Amino acid sequence: MPPVIEPAERHTLSMLVDNEPGVLARIVGLFSGRGYNIDSLTVSEVSHASHLSRITVVTTGAPPIIEQIKSQLDRLVPVHRVVDLTVAGKSVERELALIKVRGKGELRQEALLIADSFRARTVDTTLESFVFEITGKPEKIDQFVSLLEPLGLVEVSRTGVAAIGRGAEGM
Amino acid sequence: MMREMTGAEMVMQALIDQGVEHMFGYPGGAVLPIYDAMFHQNQVKHILVRHEQGAVHMAEGYARSSGKVGVVLVTSGPGATNAVTGLTDALLDSIPLVCITGQVPTHLIGSDAFQECDTVGITRPCTKHNYLVRDINDLARVMHEAFYVAQNGRPGPVVVDIPKDVQFAKGMYVGPENIQHRTYQPRLKGDPEKIKTAVEMLAKAKRPILYTGGGVINSGPEASRVLREFARLSGYPVTSTLMGLGAFPASDKQWLGMLGMHGTYEANMAMHDCDVMVCIGARFDDRITGRLDAFSPDSKKIHIDIDPSSINKNVKVDLPIIGDVKHVLEDILTVWRGMKAEPDRRALAGWWGQIDKWRARKSLAFQPSSSIIKPQQAIKALYDQVKDKDVYITTEVGQHQMWAAQHFHFEEPNRWMTSGGLGTMGYGLPAAIGVQVAHPESLVIDIAGEASIQMCLQEMSTALQFDLPVKIFVLNNEYMGMVRQWQDLLHGGRYSHSYSESLPDFVKLAEAYGGVGIRCANPADLDGAIHEMINVNRPVLFDCLVDKTENVLPMIPSGKPHNEMIMPDHPEALDEAIDEEGKMLV
Numbered sequence: 199m200p201p202v203i204e205p206a207e208r209h210t211l212s213m214l215v216d217n218e219p220g221v222l223a224r225i226v227g228l229f230s231g232r233g234y235n236i237d238s239l240t241v242s243e244v245s246h247a248s249h250l251s252r253i254t255v256v257t258t259g260a261p262p263i264i265e266q267i268k269s270q271l272d273r274l275v276p277v278h279r280v281v282d283l284t285v286a287g288k289s290v291e292r293e294l295a296l297i298k299v300r301g302k303g304e305l306r307q308e309a310l311l312i313a314d315s316f317r318a319r320t321v322d323t324t325l326e327s328f329v330f331e332i333t334g335k336p337e338k339i340d341q342f343v344s345l346l347e348p349l350g351l352v353e354v355s356r357t358g359v360a361a362i363g364r365g366a367e368g369m
Numbered sequence: 370m371m372r373e374m375t376g377a378e379m380v381m382q383a384l385i386d387q388g389v390e391h392m393f394g395y396p397g398g399a400v401l402p403i404y405d406a407m408f409h410q411n412q413v414k415h416i417l418v419r420h421e422q423g424a425v426h427m428a429e430g431y432a433r434s435s436g437k438v439g440v441v442l443v444t445s446g447p448g449a450t451n452a453v454t455g456l457t458d459a460l461l462d463s464i465p466l467v468c469i470t471g472q473v474p475t476h477l478i479g480s481d482a483f484q485e486c487d488t489v490g491i492t493r494p495c496t497k498h499n500y501l502v503r504d505i506n507d508l509a510r511v512m513h514e515a516f517y518v519a520q521n522g523r524p525g526p527v528v529v530d531i532p533k534d535v536q537f538a539k540g541m542y543v544g545p546e547n548i549q550h551r552t553y554q555p556r557l558k559g560d561p562e563k564i565k566t567a568v569e570m571l572a573k574a575k576r577p578i579l580y581t582g583g584g585v586i587n588s589g590p591e592a593s594r595v596l597r598e599f600a601r602l603s604g605y606p607v608t609s610t611l612m613g614l615g616a617f618p619a620s621d622k623q624w625l626g627m628l629g630m631h632g633t634y635e636a637n638m639a640m641h642d643c644d645v646m647v648c649i650g651a652r653f654d655d656r657i658t659g660r661l662d663a664f665s666p667d668s669k670k671i672h673i674d675i676d677p678s679s680i681n682k683n684v685k686v687d688l689p690i691i692g693d694v695k696h697v698l699e700d701i702l703t704v705w706r707g708m709k710a711e712p713d714r715r716a717l718a719g720w721w722g723q724i725d726k727w728r729a730r731k732s733l734a735f736q737p738s739s740s741i742i743k744p745q746q747a748i749k750a751l752y753d754q755v756k757d758k759d760v761y762i763t764t765e766v767g768q769h770q771m772w773a774a775q776h777f778h779f780e781e782p783n784r785w786m787t788s789g790g791l792g793t794m795g796y797g798l799p800a801a802i803g804v805q806v807a808h809p810e811s812l813v814i815d816i817a818g819e820a821s822i823q824m825c826l827q828e829m830s831t832a833l834q835f836d837l838p839v840k841i842f843v844l845n846n847e848y849m850g851m852v853r854q855w856q857d858l859l860h861g862g863r864y865s866h867s868y869s870e871s872l873p874d875f876v877k878l879a880e881a882y883g884g885v886g887i888r889c890a891n892p893a894d895l896d897g898a899i900h901e902m903i904n905v906n907r908p909v910l911f912d913c914l915v916d917k918t919e920n921v922l923p924m925i926p927s928g929k930p931h932n933e934m935i936m937p938d939h940p941e942a943l944d945e946a947i948d949e950e951g952k953m954l955v
Contacts, residue, residue, distance in 0.1 A: 216552070219501065224493055231494050262681055269678035275498040275518055278552050 204260040208237070209284040210291060210361045211268065212369060216276035217243050217251040224274055225253060234259060234267050238293070238336070240358040250278070254361050256336075281369045288364040294357045295339045300327045301350030309349045316342045327352070371543060376508050376536040377402035380469060383512035385412050386545050389440050391431060391806050392416070393424040397444025398484060399471025402536035404442075416806060416835055419827040421448050423799035425455020425526075426825065429464045430786045430803030434761055436589060438519050439803065441468040446484030449530075450491065454793060456526045457495040461790025462612060463587055465524035467515045468496075474534035475503055488530045497525030503532065505540035513548040522555030523676040524587055555675060559692035559700055567647070567671050567688055568704045574645035575716035576723075577605045580628065580657075583612030583789065584650015584674060584694050586782045592695035593617070593782045596649065599702055603712050606724060608636035610651050611774055612789040619778035625724065626733070629657040630925050631771040634732035634934055635724050640665050641931035642723070648672045650694045653684040654790070655954070663930030673697045732923040733775050734937050742892050744769065744844045744915040748776040748816065750895050751842060755903060760812045761804045763787065765797040765821030768850035771921045773816040795824025798841060802828055805837040812840070812903060819845040819912075820869050829882040832908040840902050840909045843875060846917045854920045858943055859952055879910035890914040927954040 215221050222241055229236050238256035243249075257267060264282070272280045283289040297318075299309045306328075313320065313330045316338070322329035332342055336359060343354055363369060374382065380403050384392065393416045396404045407415055418424040421443045428439025439459075443452050449470040459466045473482040489501045498518050500511045508531065515527040571577060579600060585592045593616045600607050600623050607617045608628040617624055626633035628640055637659075640646065646668045651657070658664045661683065670686040672679070673694055680689040690697055704710075735745045762777055763786040764770040770787055779785050786804060788796040801815040815822075822843055832839050852867040876886030885905050889898040889912070902909045922937040928951025935942045 220489055220493065220499075223490065227494055262685070266678065266682060269680065273522075273676060273678050275553050 204262070206258045206260055207264065207284070208256065208258050209264050209282055210289065210359060211255045211257065211271070211280060212283050212361055213253050213255075213271060213280045214244075214278040214369065215251050215253055216278070217249045218276060221251065221276045222253070224276070225255075225271065228270055228274070229255075229257070229267075232270065234263065238358040240360050254359055256359050279369060281363070283361050283363055286363055289361050290364060291335055291359050291361040292333055293336050293339055293359050294331065294333045295343070296321070296355045297330045297332065297343060297346060298327060298352040298354075299330070299346050299350050300352050302326055305349045309346060312342070312345050312349070318342065371541050373539055374542050375402065375406070376505050376531065376538050376540070377406035379508050379540070379542045380512060380531070380536070381406045381410055381413065382542055383509060383545070384440060385410070387438070387513070387516045389413050389438070392440040392442055393418055393427040393431070393803065394442030395421050395424060395444065395448060397448050397471060399445035399473060399533050400442060400448075400469075400536075402533065403469070403471070403531075415442070416802075416831065418799070418831050420825065421451035422454050422795065423802075423825050423828040423831065425452050425459065425466065425468065426793075426796050426799035427803030427806070427828075428466050428468075429455065429459050429462070429796075430763055430800030431807045432464050432466060432803075433586070433786050433800075434783050434804040435807040436783065437807075438516055439464065439466045441466060443468065444471045444484065445473055445488065446486045448484075449488040450486060453491060453495055454791075456492055456528065458788055458791040458793045458796060459526040460495050460497065462788065463524045463583060464526065465519040466526040467519050468526060468528045470528060470530045471536070472501065472530045472532040475532045476534070478532065488528065492528045495526075496528050497523075499528035499530065501530045502535055505535050505538035508535060508540065509543040510548055513543075513545040514550055516545070517548070517550055518553055522553070556691055557675075557693040557696050559673070559690040559697040561700070563688060563690045564697065564700045564704055567690060568701055568708060568710055570645055570669055570671060570688065571603065571647065571701075572705070572708070572710040572712065574605075575713055576639075576642060576644040576720045577603070577647070577717075578639050578643040578645075579605055579607045579647050579649060580609075580640065580651055581607060581613045581616050581649045582610040582651025585613050585616035588650060588694035590782055592650075592698065595695060595698040595702060599698055599705070602702070602705065604717055605712070606639055606721070608632070608639065610654070610657055610789070611787060613651065614774060614785045615779035615782045618780040620780060627774050630659070631775065631921050631923065633775075634730045634923055634936065635727035637925065637931040637934060638727045639724055643668045646670045648674075648686070649698070650674060652679045652682065655683070658684060659925045660928055660930045665931070730936065732934070732936055735919075738916070739892055742890065742895060742913060742915045744772050744846065744919055745776050746892065747842075747844055747895065747913050747915055748772050751814070751816075751899055752777045754896070754899050755812060755814070758812050758903070759808075759810070760784065760814065761786065761801075761808060763797045763800040763804060763813070763815045765815070765817045765824075766792045766794045767818045767821055768846075768854065768919075768921050769816055769818040769821075769844040771851075772844070777816070794821040798822060798839070799825050799828045801839040801841070802832050802837050805832075805839050806835070809837075814840040814842055817841055817843045818850060819843050819847065819872060819875070820849040826878075829879070829884060829908060829910070833883045838906050838908055840911065842902070842911045843913060844915050845872075845875070845912050846915050846919070847872065848917060851921070857920065858926070858947055875910050875912035879908075882908070884908035884910060886910050886912065888912040888914070927951045
């Protein structure tokens, strides 16, 4: 009987952790040490008074691996809670990106039009470049970036995914 | 209790308040203030080791044999890095330790100062948790938290890294009674619904087995007692991992012996053919399961573990119960009695009939010899002479370890200290010293191999200094025997660097340390020599020259399932046992 290989799924995990030195290294080290994937990672303090940070990780793996990742994270001492937003119900995911494009003439026009249709904001302008700011789901940003590729794309800076459950309940 | 004191004094006060009686350590520049604070008290006794790895293994032996937290104190840089092997060992075998490391002063951190290393960075993946204490006001709390984290939930090692300036700084000490951990509150009681389901599954079982592990030992002696009570009540067979030996008495007729790669035929066959398996404080390690996709194919599996990450890690189970073994087993007993559950006696009688047939294969049999000491014979002879004594056994890692597990039999928990998860050669002697510190009147024996023993042999000196009369029983076959066995299995008997060249004269070496050396090469002299060893009240290094060619059998070859064991009556099957896929495994 060959082992059943289940297809990999993409999950967004949100966790509340003590905002203490090394906590991010602990989490990233767990992923690399155990061979799990990190597709996206965001970290920021969310409550100064109670020293809490929120970490959002987007990861891919077969369902048993996702379960392992969650329970491995959950047993870390500074981790308060781990929520799998992908299974916990509906959630909102957003990412912000800053994208620099360089070009003249028609290319420049075209870039502006595309930015406009994606509701990206122009946050820096020179005679031969733009920096666009765009917020949305990662797929939307992917698409935006790929459209700008032939129009003089210089560089991309993305924040990674921030996510939160829909509805009245907190995590 | 609130009182102003220096950081170094706080460390000692916290140890005293945590009930620490012994610690194992080695001084150096970055821990001198703590050693000075130690000098001013006599409640905590310090055992000076010869190498920091030894300190950690001693603390492990101390912890595992006593149920207390083992405490280690080492300096910065090399002191901390030398402790890493022991910390990893303790993590994999779930041993509660607190390891205090000195650090360069905070203003020098990151400057590549003398004896600086990133201790918390290095030890992050090999500890349950670690702390760098930058502020004197955190120190007392962190010390108490470290003890809490080390021993609650699944036990493990905790490192507290303390810069030298923090050791000198003054602050208010807080006692342990005022400390409560914010987040870390492991669950002890199992889910009542699941316990009820477990009892129903158990009562309906036709071919049940209880597969126990180190978690039963870690849960405390009471867990072993409840396990025995449930086994007696149900009449179900019991097997155990290497780490769980002693939780169930080996003399009991329901005992099947150890399972796994070098476990007994009856234990492995029963695991393979059972219909309900209860894994109690074990983790489906690869030494246990053999080929995963053929592991116990027809059974419903119940898994009791305090660590949720152990559930479904290697083997998918049908009913996970998160909780402490003692609590869960107690609740299972209560529900079993409350439901007036009865085992299926007819089915059970048939199951035992089958098990007895497997037993009759005598998988631990070996050919005794009158001209050369067989290693198994040496363990048996040792066991026969010490079994009625108050004895603790430690081991190194390799063939001798497996023979000890097979042929030395344990009746009680906490009597068997071995490096199971990490497989650390060099563990046994320092662990034995730690055991002897915890149990000064008991007989403590390190069953060793001539290769392993040389990895931490310098701790002989520690044993002498502190009058710790440990016995080192070396099965000397002039090979790294397990390496040689695998070279036989996988590499055509090409013994690449597995021969123990230039061995020291162990008898003279023992004497050079001030201990007693005994050598025995003749089976006829073995009993007398062992008698001499156990009746000397000093450290003994016993050089037992054994058959150089013996292999550990029975064996589940890597990549094979439980029902394809190589048996001692057909050892030639070893040559063909492992296929290309199995070769990749360890």
